[in-house]
Amino acid sequence: MRLRIDLGYDGGAFYGWARQPKLRTVQGEIEAAIRKVLRVRADDADAPEIRLVVAGRTDTGVHALHQVCHIDIPEDVLARAVGHMDVTPEVALERRLQRVLPDDIAIHRVQQAPDGFDARFSALxxxxxxxxxxxxxxxxxxxxxxxxxxxxxxxxxxxxxxxxxxxxxxxxxxxxxxxxxxxxxxxxxxxxxxxxxxxxxxxxxxxxxxxxxxxxxxxxxxxxxxxxxxxxxxxxxxxxxxxxxxxxxxxxxxxxxxxxxxxxxxxxxxxxxxxxxxxxxxxxxxxxxxxxxxxxxxxxxxxx
Structure with missing residues (x-):
C-alpha cells in the first residue's frame, strides 16, 4: 500500500531532510520510527525496504510547516501498527508515529495515497x-x-x-x-x-x-x-x-x-x-x- 504522509518540522537541529550516515536528518528519524512501530529490523535482508520519497528535500536548518512524502509498505506489515486499536492501519500508524517521533517533527496525517500519487513528481x-x-x-x-x-x-x-x-x-x-x-x-x-x-x-x-x-x-x-x-x-x-x-x-x-x-x-x-x-x-x-x-x-x- 502506498501511504501519503503530511508533516511539519523545526529544521534547526537537523542536517536537512535526506538521510545521511551518522547525522540527524528528518528522513532518518521518520524511517527509524516507522521501523520501530512496524517492528522491521534494518539488518534483516528479507524485511521490506522503509524508504520515504519527499516532495522537496529541505537543506540543513530549513523548516517545514507542510511537507509531504510517500512510502510503500506491504499491507501485512502495515497491519502490525493496529495492535489493540479499533482503527484503520493508516490511522494506527499516524497515532503511533505521533507518540514515537521527537518534538521537532509533527505528523499531520497518514492516509492511503490515491492511484498515481507520487509525493515528488505529482506536485504542482x-x-x-x-x-x-x-x-x-x-x-x-x-x-x-x-x-x-x-x-x-x-x-x-x-x-x-x-x-x-x-x-x-x-x-x-x-x-x-x-x-x-x-x-x-x-x-x-x-x-x-x-x-x-x-x-x-x-x-x-x-x-x-x-x-x-x-x-x-x-x-x-x-x-x-x-x-x-x-x-x-x-x-x-x-x-x-x-x-x-x-x-x-x-x-x-x-x-x-x-x-x-x-x-x-x-x-x-x-x-x-x-x-x-x-x-x-x-x-x-x-x-x-x-x-x-x-x-x-x-x-x-x-x-x-
Missing amino acids: ERTYVYRVSDNGRFVDPRTRGFVVAVDETLDMDAMNQAAALTIGLHDFGSFATPNPGGTTIREVKYAQWRRVDPGTMLHGGAADGGYGEPVPYAESGLLCFTIVADAFARNMVRSLVNGCLQVGRGRKDVEWFARKMAVPMREGSTGPAAAKGLTLEYVAYPPDDMLAERAQAIRAVRTL
Whole structure:
C-alpha cells in the first residue's frame, strides 16, 4: 500500500531532510520510527525496504510547516501498527508515529495515497516563505528559530522589483545548483516581499476597567518573501533571497539582479542566505485523476 504522509518540522537541529550516515536528518528519524512501530529490523535482508520519497528535500536548518512524502509498505506489515486499536492501519500508524517521533517533527496525517500519487513528481507547486526582521528591530524570542535579523532598513520596493524578474520560466543557474543529470530551469509563478501588518492586540480589557499596553503579534513588522514555483533547484530560494537582500541593502542595484537572471552563472555574490529564515509552507497537488499524468510530465527534463 502506498501511504501519503503530511508533516511539519523545526529544521534547526537537523542536517536537512535526506538521510545521511551518522547525522540527524528528518528522513532518518521518520524511517527509524516507522521501523520501530512496524517492528522491521534494518539488518534483516528479507524485511521490506522503509524508504520515504519527499516532495522537496529541505537543506540543513530549513523548516517545514507542510511537507509531504510517500512510502510503500506491504499491507501485512502495515497491519502490525493496529495492535489493540479499533482503527484503520493508516490511522494506527499516524497515532503511533505521533507518540514515537521527537518534538521537532509533527505528523499531520497518514492516509492511503490515491492511484498515481507520487509525493515528488505529482506536485504542482511548492510555496516557501523567508522571514526577515530588519532595521535592527528586536526579534520576538518565540520566532528566533525561523526569523533572520538584519541591522539595515531594507528597501522593499527595490526588492520587489528584483523579485518580479524571477517570475516565469527561467534558467536560475546564477542562483542554484543542478542535481546530477538535471537543470536549473524552473518556472516561478509568484514572488513577492511584503511587510506583515504591524498590528497589536490589547493587553487587558473592559473587564479590567482599561486596555493596558498594546502588545504586537509574533510576526508583526516582519518582512516576508513568498515564492511559489513548480519546483526548486538546490539553494535556489535562499540564493534568490540573498540577491534581493543585497538590493534591499543598497549594495547592489536591480540592474545587477537582472544581469544575473539573464546570464545563468554562479559566483560568490549569489550564495544562499541563512537557512533558518526559510520555511516550506505548502505543497499543492492536482485532482486525483491527474496525479499520474502530472508525475509523467514533470519527469521530463526542462528546457527553455
